[in-house]
Amino acid sequence: MKEGSVAVIGAGKWGQALHYALSQKQECYITSRTKRDIKNFTDLQTALSCEYLVIAIPAQQIRTWLSNHFEFKGQKILVASKGIEATTGKFLNEIYEEFIPTQNLGFISGPSFAAEVIKGLPCAIVLNSLNKQLFLEFEKFFPNFIKTYYSDDVIGAEICGAYKNVLAIASGICEGMDLGNNARVSLISRGLVEMQRFGSHFGAKMDTFIGLSGAGDLFLTASSELSRNFRVGLGLANNKTLDEILKQLGEVAEGVKTSYAINSLNKKHNIYTPIANEVYSILEGKNPKDSLKDLLKN
Ligand SMILES: NC(=O)c1ccc[n+]([C@@H]2O[C@H](COP(=O)([O-])OP(=O)(O)OC[C@H]3O[C@@H](n4cnc5c(N)ncnc54)[C@H](O)[C@@H]3O)[C@@H](O)[C@H]2O)c1
Ligand SMILES: O=P(O)(O)OC[C@H](O)CO
Incomplete structure (x- = not known):
């Protein structure tokens, strides 16, 4: 060596x-x-x-x-x-x-x-x-x-880095649907809470979620078209198929496969993750407008 x-x-x-x-x-x-x-x-x-x-x-x-x-x-x-x-x-x-x-x-x-x-x-x-x-x-x-x-906090960093990509897809969908700034920031804030709930189940430290690994990377990725995951969300909101979106992207958007992983993990561990669930459902064909109605229900 x-x-x-x-x-x-x-x-x-x-x-x-x-x-x-x-x-x-x-x-x-x-x-x-x-x-x-x-x-x-x-x-x-x-x-x-x-x-x-x-x-x-x-x-x-x-x-x-x-x-x-x-x-x-x-x-x-x-x-x-x-x-x-x-x-x-x-x-x-x-x-x-x-x-x-x-x-x-x-x-x-x-x-x-x-x-x-x-x-x-x-x-x-x-x-x-x-x-x-x-x-x-x-x-x-x-x-x-x-x-x-x-x-x-290796596990905290790993969960934040993975989960924020799914939330960036959600935020891109929100932007693509023209739901406004209030909606996008509500989604990002509740996404941070959801990511923390998911992470704490696996032993992540709370501080990690308010630092660069958590809030930092989430705010970045869920608020910019420089993010591939955010762009996947924009495409989904505009009724493009996932195949079309990924082909056009030509680069990896980790949030797509990670949505599937989180969907299995939250079912197995019974964790409440409404935003990630809706991203998974949209990737599986649910209309984003129906997801919005479901997320807004009290
Ligand atoms: N691009 C960013 O801004 C950024 C920032 C932080 C973290 N990341 C992460 O880094 C990772 C890579 O992202 P990227 O932006 O470089 O993606 P990319 O799509 O630009 O490139 C992926 C690279 O992986 C290589 N690759 C694919 N399959 C492989 C295999 N089986 N064996 C060996 N190499 C293989 C490809 O040839 C390509 O060079 C992702 O997990 C991403 O989330 C990306
Ligand atoms: O382009 P994305 O969505 O893969 O995000 C890139 C980085 O993870 C940002 O920190």
Whole structure:
């Protein structure tokens, strides 16, 4: 293993933005399935031989990717994806822990559109790990335009990052239906309460929901067309089919599959999640106008 070396795995929007950020202070490799014209692009084996890996592949592909490509040789990992595995209802930390010791795992959360990070615009994120030493090691790789905070609430960060994508779809639907600012902000506020209720069931810390990982990322994603999930909502409100919307998007919108995961988890654990339930129902064909009526019922 090349000591001190850093690589990003996955050259989608977020992988490329993180590669740009992490290249400011040191050399940083990047790899993906198809070769890209990016500085320090390398093959997978070279990337995997780095000591520090930042993994930015979509949540639903992680298990297969780890099974097929990854061999643990002591690498320290920062997970950059946001989502819940739809087939199992597992949070990303649970999947990674099947392959990698907890002490070697960290998770990025917080409001961070790739499109702004790749321009070097300032932002603040959280690096979540049960191992504070890991945070200290990764922290020094981040450039001056990114402020990094530490949290040990891995489960809280994972739930916020995944749940806010579903709420961003709901907010996009609200916007697409022209329901006004009052409606959108009511939805976002009640969404935050719902996300907290869901998270507390799984042991997330309350503080996480009012910080960057929770309210921060929710406010960002549920209020901007820069969000892919928000744009999925806009499309649904405009009667486009999900297939059409995703084809046009051409990038991952994690909230779609995460809606299915949350739907299974809230049924299994009997958690009251009215907004996520309506997003799931709309994805399954319910008319958004009927969802609105149901959400407004006292
Ligand atoms: N884009 C953002 O602003 C942003 C910010 C924070 C977090 N994220 C999260 O980062 C993750 C990736 O998002 P993105 O914006 O880079 O998406 P993207 O659609 O731009 O790119 C996804 C990348 O994953 C790769 N990929 C897909 N399937 C793969 C597989 N089976 N094996 C290996 N690689 C595979 C694709 O080739 C592509 O390079 C998502 O979980 C997303 O929620 C994105
Ligand atoms: O474009 P989205 O909806 O995947 O959101 C991107 C990031 O998660 C924002 O922090």
